[in-house]
Amino acid sequence: MDKSYNPRAIEQRWYQQWEERGYFAPSGQGESFCIMLPPPNVTGSLHMGHAFQDTIMDALTRWRRMKGDNTLWQPGTDHAGIATQMVVERKLQAEGRSRHELGREGFTDAVWQWKEQSGDAINGQMRRLGASVDWSSHRFTMDEDLSHAVRTVFVRLFDEGLIYRGKRLVNWDPVLRTALSDLEVLSEEEKGKLWHIRYPLANGNGDLVVATTRPETMLGDTAVAVHPEDERYQHLIGKELCLPLSNRIIPVIADEYVDREFGSGCVKITPAHDFNDYDIGKRHNLPLINILNPDASLNENVPEAYRGMDRFKARARIVADLEQLGLLERVDDHHLMIPRGDRSQAIVEPYLTDQWYVKIAPLAEPAIAAVNDGRITFVPSNWSRTYFDWMNRIEDWCISRQLWWGHRIPAWYDEQGAIYVGLDEQDARQRAGLTPEHALNQDEDVLDTWFSSALWPFSTLGWPEEGTRLQQFYPSSVLVTGFDIIFFWVARMIMLGLKFMHDVPFRTVYIHGLIRDGQGQKMSKSKGNVLDPIDLIDGIELEDLVQKRTSGLMQPHMAPMIEKATRTEFPAGIPAFGTDALRFTFAGLATTGRDIRFDLGRMEGNRNFCNKLWNAARFVLLQTEGQRIAAAEQPGSVDRWVLARMHRMVAAVESHFAEFRLDLASQVLYEFIWNEYCDWYLEFTKPVLQGTDEQAKAATRHTLLSVLETTLRTLHPIMPFISEEIWQRIRDLLGISGDSIMLQQFPRAQLPACAEPECGLDQEIDWLRDVIQGIRRIRAELNVAPGKPLQALFQSGSERDRDLLQRYSDIFSQLARIESYEWIDESRDTAQCAVALVGDLKVLVPLKGLVDVEAELVRLRKQLDSERSMLAKAESKLADRRFVKNAPDTVVEQEKERKVTHASNVAKLQDQYRQLESLRD
């Protein structure tokens, strides 16, 4: 074995073998366990968030697979309508072409090509991460069978009246020229102005002042509203105004919606370009005047002077014109929420169009109930509240998009505009009994990407066909995802899963935090702070990293800043850490529900951990290779001790896994492997293995191996590669048959009942460690070289101390570097010694000629202070009658023991101090 762990040499080899041998596919036996991979968008490559998520899913999947479950981790990718169309359009643009040039078919062909390439990259990344997905069942949301599921759902919902086409205001992205759902619009506060405009009364008797943040929409005004109880305007309700610039006559209406306190208390009403005004317009039967073209330029419904102008150009012009007419009362600075499309960043306009909608209320109700009655649980549970909040206010879902890339809506129109819905044109005709001569044209639009995503838990399993996969793996077990798509995806899967499968799509929704950079910033390409998980695995030179982060930017002027920040943060680039270290780091960071600052320091610590484990394995192999290894009839006490510790660790890991606490599971593993197995047990074995007791040696060798082997299996779900590599090397020694650790059984903890002798073992070993550490501390604090052999004296111990010392004499001597020791009489002068206390036992090191008296006095003084303060604490507690009366007996008892111990320690230390002090001068 190499002297240090080299992940590069082994990872890909094992993955390839696992995949080739079909280990990832469901075994067909045992209880079903299924995780649906949230299909990544085919737009690009996996980022840290994906890698984090994949680690969690893979750990859970491997764990359940090893427990004997029939395990399916369903992989796939999402066509990501808008996002992908944009990426490909941008690519075309760079080549000086446009999608219109290619035409619809040509363009979608181009997107398919892109999808192949990008999808491959994503799958390659997942392999590098060790993801044990069942590749044979990989799906893409636009595969034919999934598309069929989409059409089937559409038709059925349409037939039930749950999908309808309607003309109403939608969020319109004028750059992409498509409708968006409410979720795809993000509002942010921006600086703007509040224009106060005078609207003259039609009868010439004065005017009304309206305040608006959008003066250009006044061209579409069809009323001005005031509050019905506003005394200032009572007399004007029902009167008419002359709308400036357009010179139309519009009424003054009264509506409760108006806030008297805001602005002038008069609101211009533009039903076709504002969601509130739309509602008011409906209440008052106002006409709708659409003044925008699809690109948000003004259309033929406005005065000629403004036609064809973009809305914001028109705004400037209108404001200027109003000013000239003396109708601009004043302009205030004003902060307002600006809605933007989440992909294009374009300012979204409320726009009157025909779109397809899903009627949500009938679907939402059972979906709320499913979480309410516990058929679905959120982990952590507080996310269910977020879910309820949204579900209770949810509105109909606009599902049509004016794009080319996606599932084309399975609806056809005839020349009269009648709608025919069907799985395909033939089906639509058949359902309506149309003759072949009846001309039909298919709807040009495609469906919202999330429509197909919502079906993912059953469409990937073969629905609408009934089949064993569907039966076995629906509902899936756990959904692992980020909070950012609870609304987009989780809620919709629940609604449609319940609707079409009559059962929830998953039992548990595990919500994880967001991976941020070291400064707590969200990672994004535009900020130039993204890390490619593969770069953490393989490492990357600084120059390459800079190059990667600064190329292909939407805002190239950011490049120098990004470069500088990158050079500061990673002056030496990023070293190769390997997949297991990355996964272990993710697991350790997977605490419930909070965002995660990615810390390279932790990454490094975990790489070191891999190396530690690697070297422990080297040691074990060195001791066992070529030996006959058999289970010992009489394992020694340190063997039994480490086995007990190991079982405790296994039990803890198991329960942490069950509660999705991978952070705690990884911590328990880390501590056992490093702090128990390596730091103590391996050291304990050395004197035995160097000794002559063949039986003890055999027992030790076996324990070394079997503890390592069991630990590797416990570790495997989180660190699949190193565990496999080492396991393969020790498998034969233990006579284990089996081709891979990933097919072995996950360890089952055997916890000793407390009546068994193992319970006393812990105390014995604690004693042993205390004695060794006492001497080590004396060495370190008094600057005695670690390797220098010392003599030790023992004084005033109990029978048990004598017994233990005798039994662990070899270990003690070697680990504490003691060449000889003896028991001395109580009355013996120990002035020339440094002391360590272990219970009643005084461990003494003669320091004549080794160190100066003053240094030891300082050391004693420090110990005394600490012992005294602890004694005082215990005494004061026990002196408090209320404490003794109210606290549970065990707590009071504990306090009494502490008092005794510390009192005894103080006495001993004082005595030692006095003796030593007498040596002064």
Add this chain to the structure above:
RNA sequence: GGGUGCUUAGCUCAGCUGGAAGAGCAUCGCCCUUACAAGGCGAGGGUCGGCGGUUCGAGCCCGUCAGCACCCACCA
């Protein structure tokens, strides 16, 4: 305007049903001791955001304030 989460060692974070504050990294000593210098052995470092309350006892429960982060929302 509603809602959620966070505030613990210099940094990144654990801390289970309230019973003497933990890890990794960083820092300071001493060591190349034949598994590992990506290491070993030791050490230092915290009035657990502020205030108030409940309790024999609070990092943990309650109230309140402050700061940070995020989500949702139609005040023109």
